[in-house]
Amino acid sequence: xxxxxxxxxxxxxxxxxxxxxxxxxxxxxxxxxxxxxxxxxxxxxxxxxxxxxxxxxxxxxxxxxxxxxxxxxxxxxxxxxxxxxxxxxxxxxxxxxxxxxxxxxxxxxxxxxxxxxxxxxxxxxxxxxxxxxxxxxxxxxxxxxxxxxxxxxxxxxxxxxxxxxxxxxxxxxxxxxxxxxxxxxxxxxxxxxxxxxxxxxxxxxxxxxxxxxxxxxxxxxxxxxxxxxxxxxxxxxxxxxxxxxxxxxxxxxxxxxxxxxxxxxxxxxxxxxxxxxxxxxxxxxxxxxxxxxxxxxxxxxxxxxxxxxxxxxxxxxxxxxxxxxxxxxxxxxxxxxx
Amino acid sequence: xxxxxxxxxxxxxxxxxxxxxxxxxxxxxxxxxxxxxxxxxxxxxxxxxxxxxxxxxxxxxxxxxxxxxxxxxxxxxxxxxxxxxxxxxxxxxxxxxxxxxxxxxxxxxxxxxxxxxxxxxxxxxxxxxxxxxxxxxxxxxxxxxxxxxxxxxxxxxxxxxxxxxxxxxxxxxxxxxxxxxxxxxxxxxxxxxxxxxxxxxxxxxxxxxxxxxxxxxxxxxxxxxxxxxxxxxxxxxxxxxxxxxxxxxxxxxxxxxxxxxxxxxxxxxxxxxxxxxxxxxxxxxxxxxxxxxxxxxxxxxxxxxxxxxxxxxxxxxxxxxxxxxxxxxxxxxxxxxxxxxxxxxxxxxxxxxxxxxxxxxxxxxxxxxxxxxxxxxxxxxxxxxxxxxxxxxxxxxxxxxxxxxxxxxxxxxxxxxxxxxxxxxxxxxxxxxxxxxxxxxxxxxxxxxxxxxxxxxxxxxxxxxxxxxxxxxxxxxxxxxxxxxxxxxxxxxxxxxxxxxxxxxxxxxxxxxxxxxxxxxxxxxxxxxxxxxxxxxxxxxxxxxxxxxxxxxxxxxxxxxxxxxxxxxxxxxxxxxxxxxxxxxxxxxx
Numbered sequence: 001x002x003x004x005x006x007x008x009x010x011x012x013x014x015x016x017x018x019x020x021x022x023x024x025x026x027x028x029x030x031x032x033x034x035x036x037x038x039x040x041x042x043x044x045x046x047x048x049x050x051x052x053x054x055x056x057x058x059x060x061x062x063x064x065x066x067x068x069x070x071x072x073x074x075x076x077x078x079x080x081x082x083x084x085x086x087x088x089x090x091x092x093x094x095x096x097x098x099x100x101x102x103x104x105x106x107x108x109x110x111x112x113x114x115x116x117x118x119x120x121x122x123x124x125x126x127x128x129x130x131x132x133x134x135x136x137x138x139x140x141x142x143x144x145x146x147x148x149x150x151x152x153x154x155x156x157x158x159x160x161x162x163x164x165x166x167x168x169x170x171x172x173x174x175x176x177x178x179x180x181x182x183x184x185x186x187x188x189x190x191x192x193x194x195x196x197x198x199x200x201x202x203x204x205x206x207x208x209x210x211x212x213x214x215x216x217x218x219x220x221x222x223x224x225x226x227x228x229x230x231x232x233x234x235x236x237x238x239x240x241x242x243x244x245x246x247x248x249x250x251x252x253x254x255x256x257x258x259x260x261x262x263x264x265x266x267x268x269x270x271x272x273x274x275x276x277x278x279x280x281x282x283x284x285x286x287x288x289x290x291x292x293x294x295x296x297x298x299x300x301x302x303x304x305x306x307x308x309x310x311x312x313x314x315x316x317x318x319x320x321x322x323x324x325x326x327x328x329x330x331x332x333x334x335x336x337x338x
Numbered sequence: 339x340x341x342x343x344x345x346x347x348x349x350x351x352x353x354x355x356x357x358x359x360x361x362x363x364x365x366x367x368x369x370x371x372x373x374x375x376x377x378x379x380x381x382x383x384x385x386x387x388x389x390x391x392x393x394x395x396x397x398x399x400x401x402x403x404x405x406x407x408x409x410x411x412x413x414x415x416x417x418x419x420x421x422x423x424x425x426x427x428x429x430x431x432x433x434x435x436x437x438x439x440x441x442x443x444x445x446x447x448x449x450x451x452x453x454x455x456x457x458x459x460x461x462x463x464x465x466x467x468x469x470x471x472x473x474x475x476x477x478x479x480x481x482x483x484x485x486x487x488x489x490x491x492x493x494x495x496x497x498x499x500x501x502x503x504x505x506x507x508x509x510x511x512x513x514x515x516x517x518x519x520x521x522x523x524x525x526x527x528x529x530x531x532x533x534x535x536x537x538x539x540x541x542x543x544x545x546x547x548x549x550x551x552x553x554x555x556x557x558x559x560x561x562x563x564x565x566x567x568x569x570x571x572x573x574x575x576x577x578x579x580x581x582x583x584x585x586x587x588x589x590x591x592x593x594x595x596x597x598x599x600x601x602x603x604x605x606x607x608x609x610x611x612x613x614x615x616x617x618x619x620x621x622x623x624x625x626x627x628x629x630x631x632x633x634x635x636x637x638x639x640x641x642x643x644x645x646x647x648x649x650x651x652x653x654x655x656x657x658x659x660x661x662x663x664x665x666x667x668x669x670x671x672x673x674x675x676x677x678x679x680x681x682x683x684x685x686x687x688x689x690x691x692x693x694x695x696x697x698x699x700x701x702x703x704x705x706x707x708x709x710x711x712x713x714x715x716x717x718x719x720x721x722x723x724x725x726x727x728x729x730x731x732x733x734x735x736x737x738x739x740x741x742x743x744x745x746x747x748x749x750x751x752x753x754x755x756x757x758x759x760x761x762x763x764x765x766x767x768x769x770x771x772x773x774x775x776x777x778x779x780x781x782x783x784x785x786x787x788x789x790x791x792x793x794x795x796x797x798x799x800x801x802x803x804x805x806x807x808x809x810x811x812x813x814x815x816x817x818x819x820x821x822x823x824x825x826x827x828x829x830x831x832x833x834x835x836x837x838x839x840x841x842x843x844x845x846x847x848x849x850x851x852x853x854x855x856x857x858x859x860x861x862x863x864x865x866x867x868x869x870x871x872x873x874x875x876x877x878x879x880x881x882x883x884x885x886x887x888x889x890x891x892x893x894x895x896x897x898x899x900x901x902x903x904x905x906x907x908x909x910x911x912x913x914x915x916x917x918x919x920x921x922x923x924x925x926x927x928x
Contacts, residue, residue: 008627015639015640019639019709020643022714023669026732034661058587060524061523061587085724086724089657095655099586100587101651103589106657107590108799108803111801113875136512136513143509148516
């Protein structure tokens with residue numbers, strides 16, 4: 001029999017064989033099975049530029065702080081419409097050439113936000129470029145590193161039509177006669193980030209709910225009588241959806257994103273323009289970046305809550321609007337579309 | 339204590355998932371209490387044992403001498419008593435002439451009994467520690483090899499933690515620099531890989547050389563292979579770090595950031611070391627294979643397989659990569675660092691105490707359960723991820739199973755130390771061992787708690803993970819490696835570092851680690867709660883800021899302690915006329 005105490009051959013062989021068997025069962029076989037998936041019908045393969053962006057994403061070590069997995073629990077709902085599934089990684093997690101393996105996109109730390117759905121949440125290219133050049137230019141409290149080597153300072157006279165100029169504020173870039181221009185690498189990286197959108201999945205599994213929500217719902221309908229308004233928290237929604245560009249202070253960023261504090265559109269007695277801009281997006285003013293459409297991302301209640309927050313904060317003082325007004329304008333907008 | 343653990347576990351399992359009162363949920367409180375509790379208990383045990391032991395020894399001595407004295411008096415005759423009294427009278431009248439200590443002859447120490455002459459024998463601040471008086475008979479060649487392995491390890495420790503310290507400061511001052519080679523994303527893997535493959539691995543292999551040859555009572559099979567492995571591993575860390583800083587990264591998976599040609603050098607180094615150690619054990623002059631060698635040989639064998647599986651491309655697309663990543667990063671810690679370090683402890687701890695290990699069978703149990711349980715729990719890094727539910731469940735269940743090897747191991751070490759607590763205040767090595775062993779229990783149990791689904795709600799993705807990894811890789815591995823180095827190098831080189839500097843090293847590292855751990859655990863928990871409450875993400879960044887400052891403070895202490903350690907190491911290995919003469923006395927063993 002095996003005498004491990006005296007037979008080194010038996011000892012080492014058993015230990016190694018045991019480990020190989022366990023590893024096969026727990027790692028190799030499940031890993032092989034996990035490769036056996038198909039993409040969702042709506043999922044698009046990465047374009048060449050997006051793939052180059054993914055490579056920059058890996059080589060700069062973005063995965064150290066950003067996850068790309070929406071877990072199937074309620075608290076992760078803010079990062080996606082549904083929990084992530086294996087198919088979601090069909091195109092992105094492929095071996096990157098002979099030297100490098102498939103990228104570890106799921107991540108293990110969320111020092112920065114999850115990026116599964118960043119393409120939907122933050123679609124504007126202007127915002128991404130400023131943010132990459134110096135994150136603190138758009139998010140004051142951010143601890144993300146700046147990536148100035150993805151940009152170049154170009155003489156104003158040499159800037160051509162093809163160059164993408166980044167509207168960085170004076171306190172972050174102040175060289176006379178020069179402007180910050182995005183390099184190909186920065187544009188590819190942004191293209192990759194914009195491509196990060198959860199594909200539609202009609203029969204998606206739902207999140208494991210937390211008990212708290214039910215209790216709260218009971219509380220608000222039970223002891224405290226009928227609810228005054230069942231709108232979600234507007235300030236919270238504003239912080240998650242709008243503050244990255246328009247800032248928590250509502251002041252916007254000069255040259256990039258317009259202020260909401262004191263804005264005539266926000267404070268207008270008739271909220272139609274404001275609602276329309278949120279639903280349809282806005283690109284009428286060349287001095288500011290493009291405002292994307294939020295019709296798919298926010299429902300009428302959420303839009304109402306955000307608008308009421310905007311109309312009552314930072315010195316703004318316009319009367320609150322109702323959900324019905326938003327619903328009416330959404331129908332109008334839908335009917336206008338061909 | 340085991341009962342307290344079980345109780346916490348029971349409560350933890352009974353807990354339902356709610357977001358209310360997270361801070362009071364038993365699993366989290368249990369873990370935090372466990373950490374403080376065990377440490378406090380450990381300290382109390384040390385003090386109480388020390389006190390009780392001293393008192394018992396004292397009392398026993400007193401009692402027996404009183405009894406003997408009484409007996410003697412009774413048995414004496416009259417003339418004897420007179421004789422004694424007259425002697426006593428003369429003694430009381432005796433006066434010093436003032437020239438007793440002088441003399442005409444030159445002082446000489448013919449037997450070489452005096453080791454050190456001291457002008458001020460009473461140091462008011464520090465307890466005098468016992469000196470290492472043993473010069474082990476070790477082949478010159480082996481001593482040189484070990485010193486070089488350890489020297490390189492010390493270099494990588496200082497380098498790796500300089501980077502770590504710099505990274506910690508970047509959380510406080512994100513604009514510290516804007517050089518691509520020094521950006522956070524590129525430097526983070528440099529820190530982790532350097533301390534893993536540079537510091538930990540080289541130190542373990544260097545210390546392993548001594549264990550393998552000594553417990554087999556034979557010369558090392560091949561010095562040449564060991565030197566070759568030394569070169570390969572160092573080259574791998576050097577090239578790997580250059581690659582990472584220039585943006586060449588295997589894919590971002592933790593501890594797999596080196597691209598395969600670089601990691602291949604490391605794997606070759608491991609294969610050479612494994613063959614060399616195996617051959618040495620195979621030609622041993624003792625029939626039994628000492629338990630340390632079980633762990634060391636297995637650690638090398640397992641890690642070779644692990645690195646092959648980790649880098650093989652055929653099952654790593656899509657989420658296959660994620661399965662392998664969980665398996666690889668956990669086994670890197672468990673099968674390599676933990677297994678090897680346990681092997682070292684099974685030799686160096688008893689040898690420091692000059693007594694055998696408490697239980698050989700517990701060691702064997704720990705060995706096989708280590709293999710069984712540790713291998714299966716990698717996926718607990720991906721709880722609630724899109725990986726199969728069964729894989730997550732297996733990982734969580736076997737994480738609980740980890741209590742078996744952990745309790746077996748730490749009990750074994752503590753029972754070996756039992757009865758020798760008084761040595762702790764007399765040794766500069768044992769405090770390092772004690773901290774390492776206590777953290778082995780605390781860190782590993784805490785890790786099992788962290789694998790629960792419900793603790794994953796609040797802790798996963800937060801800075802709590804960072805606290806856990808430092809508690810284990812630093813609290814367990816690094817402290818035990820320091821203990822082993824302070825045990826063996828003075829014996830090999832015949833030179834000891836000054837006690838005050840070893841003390842400074844110990845306390846700065848210990849206090850620094852505590853500040854680091856507690857700030858990251860507290861901050862990480864608050865961060866998780868903030869996410870659960872659905873606050874805007876940026877608030878969790880803002881709330882972490884003060885904890886990041888405390889982490890940087892703790893990190894600075896740890897870093898300073900490494901500079902002191904490096905200096906101590908230099909003092910132990912530097913060449914001087916004295917050490918040369920000691921070396922000349924050494925004869926080649928076997």
